[in-house]
Amino acid sequence: LGLARAGRAVVQARRQGYLGREIFGTAFDFDIEICESAGASIGGEETSLLNVLQGRRGAARPRPPFPAVSGLWGRPTLIHSLETLANIPLLVRPEEHSAGANPAGTKVVCVSGAVSIPGVAEVPLGTPLSEVINGIAGGCTDGEALAAHLGGPGGVTLARDRFHTTVDFGSLRSLGGDLGTGSLLVLGTSSCPVALARFLVDFCAEESCGTCPPCRIGTRVILDLLDRVGSGEAEAADLDRLERLCQHVRRTSLCELGRRTSSSVITGLEYLRSSYESHLSGRGCPTGSCRPSDDRRACRIESTSGMVELSR
Ligand code: SF4
Known part of the structure; x- marks a missing residue:
C-alpha cells in the first residue's frame, strides 16, 4: 500500500512540475525514482541498500570505503531516511514550521x-x-x-x-x-521481558544476512541461552555468559543490525535483572510467556537474495 501511494505521489508531483527538468522554469533539475526491494529488514542498512539497488544480494559491505566516498555504482552517495528528508523544511524555513512548537522539534x-x-x-x-x-x-x-x-x-x-x-x-x-x-x-505486569527479548533477537537472527560470524553464529547462541533461561534450565552463571556474549556480538558485528541485535537483552539484564533471575534454577517463566521457537531457520536467503531486482 505504501509503495503504491508513494508511486502515485511521484507521478502527481511530476505532472504538476515539482519533479523533472528545469523545474518551474529554473535551471534546477530534480527527480525521484522508487526501487522495490525484496523486503528484508537488512535491506534498510545503508551499504546493504546499495547492494540491493545494484541488483545484488542484500548484504552489508565492510567500511571503509564509506558510501559518501564510494557508494552506488562506486560513486559518492548520500543516504538518508525518509524521516530525515521530511525534516529538511524545518531546517530550511524554521519560522514557517516551529511557531509555538518545541524548538528542538x-x-x-x-x-x-x-x-x-x-x-x-x-x-x-x-x-x-x-x-x-x-x-x-x-x-x-x-x-x-x-x-x-x-x-x-x-x-x-x-x-x-x-x-x-x-x-x-x-x-x-x-x-x-x-x-x-x-x-x-x-x-504490563503479566508480560515477560525475557520472552520479549527472545522474540526480538529471533527476529534479528532471521534478518541477519550471514556475512559476519558474530551476528550469524552469535545470535543463535544468544537464542539458545535465552531458551535455557526461559525453560528454567539456566543458572546465575548463564546470565553472566549471556551478557558477555551480547556485548561481544555488539562490539564485533559488521553492521548496525548485528550491533543492536542484543540491545534488548543487555538493557533487560541491566534494568530488569530480577525478571531474568526469577526464571533460574528450575523455576521457569513466572508468566508462562517463554516458549522456544519451533520454526527456526538457518538463513533467510529468500529475503536477502535481491531476486526482485535481478528478475527485472
Ligand atoms: S552484522 Fe549481521 S546483518 Fe550485519 S553484516 Fe554481519 S551478518 Fe550481516
Whole structure:
C-alpha cells in the first residue's frame, strides 16, 4: 500500500512540475525514482541498500570505503531516511514550521502493547516516557506498567523506574539505545521481558544476512541461552555468559543490525535483572510467556537474495 501511494505521489508531483527538468522554469533539475526491494529488514542498512539497488544480494559491505566516498555504482552517495528528508523544511524555513512548537522539534512515536489508546503520536522531543504512556496512551491496561521497549528490534528495554527518561536522542543513547523507529511497546505486569527479548533477537537472527560470524553464529547462541533461561534450565552463571556474549556480538558485528541485535537483552539484564533471575534454577517463566521457537531457520536467503531486482 505504501509503495503504491508513494508511486502515485511521484507521478502527481511530476505532472504538476515539482519533479523533472528545469523545474518551474529554473535551471534546477530534480527527480525521484522508487526501487522495490525484496523486503528484508537488512535491506534498510545503508551499504546493504546499495547492494540491493545494484541488483545484488542484500548484504552489508565492510567500511571503509564509506558510501559518501564510494557508494552506488562506486560513486559518492548520500543516504538518508525518509524521516530525515521530511525534516529538511524545518531546517530550511524554521519560522514557517516551529511557531509555538518545541524548538528542538518533534518525534513520531508508535505506542503499542498494554496501553488503553495504542496508536501513533507526534510528541515534542524531551517529553518524559511517563507522559507518553500514562497521558497520550491512556495508561497501562495491565495494572502498573512493568517496562517499556523503545526503538524496535534493536531498541532498549527500560523498567518502570526509568519512565522519567525523556523521548530524545541523547537520553536514550546514554542508556545504550536509540530512538530508532520511534516504536514504544509497553509491557504490563503479566508480560515477560525475557520472552520479549527472545522474540526480538529471533527476529534479528532471521534478518541477519550471514556475512559476519558474530551476528550469524552469535545470535543463535544468544537464542539458545535465552531458551535455557526461559525453560528454567539456566543458572546465575548463564546470565553472566549471556551478557558477555551480547556485548561481544555488539562490539564485533559488521553492521548496525548485528550491533543492536542484543540491545534488548543487555538493557533487560541491566534494568530488569530480577525478571531474568526469577526464571533460574528450575523455576521457569513466572508468566508462562517463554516458549522456544519451533520454526527456526538457518538463513533467510529468500529475503536477502535481491531476486526482485535481478528478475527485472
Ligand atoms: S552484522 Fe549481521 S546483518 Fe550485519 S553484516 Fe554481519 S551478518 Fe550481516
